[in-house]
Amino acid sequence: MGHTPTTARGRATRERILDSAADLIQQRGVAAVTLDDVERAAGVGRSQLYHYFDDRDDLIRSVVHSTVDTVLAAQEPLLLEVDSLAGIHRWFDAIEANGTRQDAVGGCAIGSLASQLSGRDDLTRQAFVDAFARWEAPLIAGLRRMQESGELRPDADVTELADLTMAAIQGGLLLAQIRRTPDQLRLALRGARAALEDALTPLP
Amino acid sequence: MGHTPTTARGRATRERILDSAADLIQQRGVAAVTLDDVERAAGVGRSQLYHYFDDRDDLIRSVVHSTVDTVLAAQEPLLLEVDSLAGIHRWFDAIEANGTRQDAVGGCAIGSLASQLSGRDDLTRQAFVDAFARWEAPLIAGLRRMQESGELRPDADVTELADLTMAAIQGGLLLAQIRRTPDQLRLALRGARAALEDALTPLP
């Protein structure tokens, strides 16, 4: 785990390392980033890296955790609103808007990391399983509330609907990343929309 | 490009190298595979590698091409049948069956490579753009035939439906890879199914 900084300066340095590393990794991929690169980008020396992190792997793991936290923190306010079809549409719109930002055409930060690292060891893979579970949880909760309020059919499987939605997001972002055309995400979400609307209680 | 083998033995060796490299990369990811690993797995010496390939990058590129060809060749017979809802369902079923095979829980061979390598250079990224275009082409053609025969609504955008379907496949395989639960793919495809059925001509 390396040393946890106690002073403000130390915390700032650790953050700077983490942010620089996350940026570089996002741009070039995990394998193409060296510690020298991170040092240069963060403006720190070798000793800092090994002061705050055990080794390269520890740094990568820390980047994974920090990336997951960042993404989920950004999603949270919108995800908590998901308890009606309108709420879902607002969430989708936000995701699409976010995916259309120029710098986000690098795909989903979590998804990219996941496909690069999940083959590494089971512990790393588990980190991503957890990340997706945390991401999905508020969606499942919202869908369940929709079911209780009668908006969603009682026989609909909310877990499966949530899984399907996550898959659409990930697939859409992957294609957007490859094709460098952000609207792939919008199209991908159309499928999830269709499936969700199918599960609505039919109007009387 | 390295030397193209002229004898049967040469071709066999080149194939052996390519297959071993593809397997290793599929299992561990591009970065975690060294030339020594490939040599051992293929049972060849260093000189063979540099006889048939210019350098490591050339080998990787060749693996990409060969992987794309393999996947598309496997898909082709089913994709050509896609010109009715029943044909689509048969194709989906085959994809699901394939994704459920134990060794395929490593996600989509093309998708995995794409997210690892598309950030490298534009030429490599373009290879994946082409790969997905080739994959999608017969699907688009089939949907168009369905439109001409009246099975699909005339105002449906077949390209968008195809994109949406590809995204569902990729997202489903990514989640399946991370969660090691093959049925994520089945769920993901349910969204595509819903969108496709929405685009059918309503029964009179």
Place this chain on the structure above:
DNA sequence: CGTGTTCTGTACTTCACAGTACACAGATTT
């Protein structure tokens, strides 16, 4: 202040891995 602690800069070591050199073997042609 001064003393211990946290933090930082630089130069070094080590090693794994890509890439090279070169000799040997097996086939094919005439």
Place this chain on the structure above:
DNA sequence: AAATCTGTGTACTGTGAAGTACAGAACACG
């Protein structure tokens, strides 16, 4: 069977990048 091309085995070199050593600066607290 000589000549020559294609293919193969092994041992080597060079380098880039991870990891280490250690001295020096900034800071906390008496």
